[in-house]
Amino acid sequence: DAGVIQSPRHEVTEMGQEVTLRCKPISGHNSLFWYRQTMMRGLELLIYFNNNVPIDDSGMPEDRFSAKMPNASFSTLKIQPSEPRDSAVYFCASSFQGVGTEAFFGQGTRLTVV
Amino acid sequence: GENVEQHPSTLSVQEGDSAVIKCTYSDSASNYFPWYKQELGKRPQLIIDIRSNVGEKKDQRIAVTLNKTAKHFSLHITETQPEDSAVYFCAASMGGGNEKLTFGTGTRLTIIP
Numbered sequence: 066d067a068g069v070i071q072s073p074r075h076e077v078t079e080m081g082q083e084v085t086l087r088c089k090p091i092s093g094h095n096s097l098f099w100y101r102q103t104m105m106r107g108l109e110l111l112i113y114f115n116n117n118v119p120i121d122d123s124g125m126p127e128d129r130f131s132a133k134m135p136n137a138s139f140s141t142l143k144i145q146p147s148e149p150r151d152s153a154v155y156f157c158a159s160s161f162q163g164v165g166t167e168a169f170f171g172q173g174t175r176l177t178v179v
Numbered sequence: 180g181e182n183v184e185q186h187p188s189t190l191s192v193q194e195g196d197s198a199v200i201k202c203t204y205s206d207s208a209s210n211y212f213p214w215y216k217q218e219l220g221k222r223p224q225l226i227i228d229i230r231s232n233v234g235e236k237k238d239q240r241i242a243v244t245l246n247k248t249a250k251h252f253s254l255h256i257t258e259t260q261p262e263d264s265a266v267y268f269c270a271a272s273m274g275g276g277n278e279k280l281t282f283g284t285g286t287r288l289t290i291i292p
Contacts, residue, residue: 098278107282108223162278166211169225
C-alpha cells in the first residue's frame with residue numbers, strides 16, 4: 066500500500082477563494098482524521114470519520130470549513146472562503162478501528178492564503 | 180474532552196545522554212498512548228505506543244512508561260544520537276470505537292554533537 070495520499074502537497078491561494086484538500090486513506094482503514102498543524106496551536110483535530118460517517122467535528126473552526134467522506138477511499142476538506150489565518154499544514158490520517166491502533170499520516174498539504 | 184499536556188517544550192541534550200519527555204492526560208477512559216516523531220517538513224510517524232494494561236514498553240533505545248493512577252506517561256530515549264533531533268508528540272485516545280487522538284503540544288529535541 067502507498068500509505069495515506071494527500072493532494073495537493075502545496076497550495077497557494079488568494080483570500081476569498083475556495084480551497085479543496087483531498088485524502089485517500091490506507092485501504093482497509095475505517096477511521097479517518099483531518100488535522101491542522103501550526104506553530105501556535107500544534108496539531109489540532111478538525112474532524113474524525115468512522116465508516117465514512119462524521120463522528121466528531123467539534124474541532125472544525127467555523128462554517129467556512131466542511132469535510133466529506135463519500136466513500137471509504139476518499140475524503141475532502143473544503144474551506145470557503147479562505148482567509149490568511151487558515152494558512153497551515155493540513156494532515157489527513159487513517160487507522161483501523163480497534164483498541165489502540167496506529168494512525169498513519171499523509172504527507173500533508175501546506176496551504177498558504179495570501 | 181481529553182486534554183493532553185506535554186513538557187518540556189524544548190529539550191537539548193548532549194549526544195550519548197538520555198532524554199525524557201513527560202505527558203499528562205485528563206480523561207481516565209483513555210487507554211492508548213502513542214508517541215510520534217516529526218522531522219522538519221515531514222509527517223508525524225509513530226515510534227512507540229503503550230496500552231493501558233501495560234506499565235512499560237521498550238524498543239531498543241526508546242522506552243515508554245505509563246502510570247494510570249497518576250494519569251501520566253513518559254518517553255525515554257537513551258544513548259541519544261543526532262538523528263534523534265526532531266519534534267516529539269505524545270497523544271491519547273480511548274479506542275473501542277472512539278479512535279480520536281488528542282495530541283500534546285510537542286517537544287523539540289535537539290541533540291548536541
